[in-house]
Amino acid sequence: MRINKYLPFALLYFFFNSAFLPLGLLYTTLLTPLFLLWLYQQNRIKYLWGFFLITIPFALVQYFQGIDLKYYIRSYLLFFSVFVFILTVIQFVKVSHSLRMIFRQLLILNTLFVALACILFFIPQARLYMWSVYDISTGILKFPRLSMFTYEPSYYSTLLVPIAFYYYLKMLLFKLPDYRLILCMVTIPLILSFSLGVISGILISLCILFFANIRTFFLKKGVIEYTLITIFILIGTYTIFYFTYPGNPLFYRIHNIFEGKDTSFKGRSFDAYYLAWKVAQEKSIWFGVGLGQVKVLGAEIWNTFYNFIFPVNEITIPNAVAETMAIYGITGLIIRFAIEGYFFFYTKPYTNYFRLGLFIYIFIYQFTGSYFFNLAEYVIWILAFSQVFEEFNKKNIQIKSPL
Numbered sequence: 307m308r309i310n311k312y313l314p315f316a317l318l319y320f321f322f323n324s325a326f327l328p329l330g331l332l333y334t335t336l337l338t339p340l341f342l343l344w345l346y347q348q349n350r351i352k353y354l355w356g357f358f359l360i361t362i363p364f365a366l367v368q369y370f371q372g373i374d375l376k377y378y379i380r381s382y383l384l385f386f387s388v389f390v391f392i393l394t395v396i397q398f399v400k401v402s403h404s405l406r407m408i409f410r411q412l413l414i415l416n417t418l419f420v421a422l423a424c425i426l427f428f429i430p431q432a433r434l435y436m437w438s439v440y441d442i443s444t445g446i447l448k449f450p451r452l453s454m455f456t457y458e459p460s461y462y463s464t465l466l467v468p469i470a471f472y473y474y475l476k477m478l479l480f481k482l483p484d485y486r487l488i489l490c491m492v493t494i495p496l497i498l499s500f501s502l503g504v505i506s507g508i509l510i511s512l513c514i515l516f517f518a519n520i521r522t523f524f525l526k527k528g529v530i531e532y533t534l535i536t537i538f539i540l541i542g543t544y545t546i547f548y549f550t551y552p553g554n555p556l557f558y559r560i561h562n563i564f565e566g567k568d569t570s571f572k573g574r575s576f577d578a579y580y581l582a583w584k585v586a587q588e589k590s591i592w593f594g595v596g597l598g599q600v601k602v603l604g605a606e607i608w609n610t611f612y613n614f615i616f617p618v619n620e621i622t623i624p625n626a627v628a629e630t631m632a633i634y635g636i637t638g639l640i641i642r643f644a645i646e647g648y649f650f651f652y653t654k655p656y657t658n659y660f661r662l663g664l665f666i667y668i669f670i671y672q673f674t675g676s677y678f679f680n681l682a683e684y685v686i687w688i689l690a691f692s693q694v695f696e697e698f699n700k701k702n703i704q705i706k707s708p709l
Contacts, residue, residue, distance in 0.1 A: 475660055511667040
């Protein structure tokens with residue numbers, strides 16, 4: 307396996323960014339000065355003005371509303387490091403010219419780590435190094451989910467999303483050698499993470515792509531066969547589990563979701579919007595409460611809503627859109643969607659199946675999960691808005707009739 311000079315950066319981001327660090331701290335945060343130096347060398351440091359142009363007016367308004375300055379400054383510096391990381395990844399995508407090789411190497415290394423995780427699963431003393439074990443839904447207690455070296459399974463599965471889309475589309479649109487092996491390498495880690503939000507988001511996005519471009523996909527050799535095989539496998543698997551193991555965790559959790567009893571889904575959706583609105587009302591619905599203030603103002607709201615005493619560090623809003631509303635109010639939401647809309651029409655991801663798939667996925671996912679400082683989410687946005695993987699450009703995919 308040939309080593310790419312950008313691979314260490316990709317490995318750090320994908321596998322080890324939070325390894326052995328306190329919760330909330332990342333190596334990419336600690337490397338912010340190095341990223342700033344690299345951006346200066348690449349003549350991209352000038353784009354930092356965008357961060358201050360948007361955040362300083364909010365900071366002034368929120369300062370006069372009243373803020374806990376310590377929490378605000380700490381979160382402001384963290385947000386600055388996230389913006390620096392975004393600029394770094396944008397420039398990285400432009401100059402690396404090796405994303406295909408990096409994706410391939412990440413997939414291979416991830417497969418090796420998954421194999422290691424499966425071994426550690428049977429060693430109780432070592433299981434928690436690569437697995438998260440906690441209550442995920444009503445009636446599903448102490449359930450193990452693959453989180454690799456990240457702090458939670460949903461973050462790990464979000465990291466996998468670009469690689470998953472890349473190889474799923476490769477299998478659908480092109481003749482991919484050893485596609486069965488690659489299908490397993492991509493799909494098994496997602497299943498082991500048991501992140502239904504991420505998995506369903508990928509499936510929904512692929513279905514939208516498929517049915518919106520049904521002629522392109524169906525006229526590709528083998529797609530009809532793959533589709534029918536997949537449908538039969540899903541139906542067969544469902545039937546087998548329904549009659550032999552009706553109380554399995556997947557069925558149980560789906561049932562809880564429809565019954566409104568799934569604490570994870572409810573917390574990332576309905577609860578998140580309600581709590582975000584209540585927090586924003588403490589200061590301003592239009593401008594929010596400010597960076598770092600959710601923990602300061604949310605304790606009483608969370609304790610009353612859940613009838614449980616929450617430590618300050620556990621007060622979070624696990625939903626990117628809801629958290630944006632809490633921090634920056636309705637004005638912040640307008641700016642968020644305006645930026646997404648601007649780059650959608652400026653960069654035209656709808657001309658490329660890979661980029662469009664990522665855009666559909668992350669646009670939907672931001673309403674049901676993620677969080678404001680989620681680097682994995684921003685990387686997906688960047689790839690959706692970047693000129694990458696031209697082989698997926700619609701104009702480059704020739705439609706040939708099987709007749």
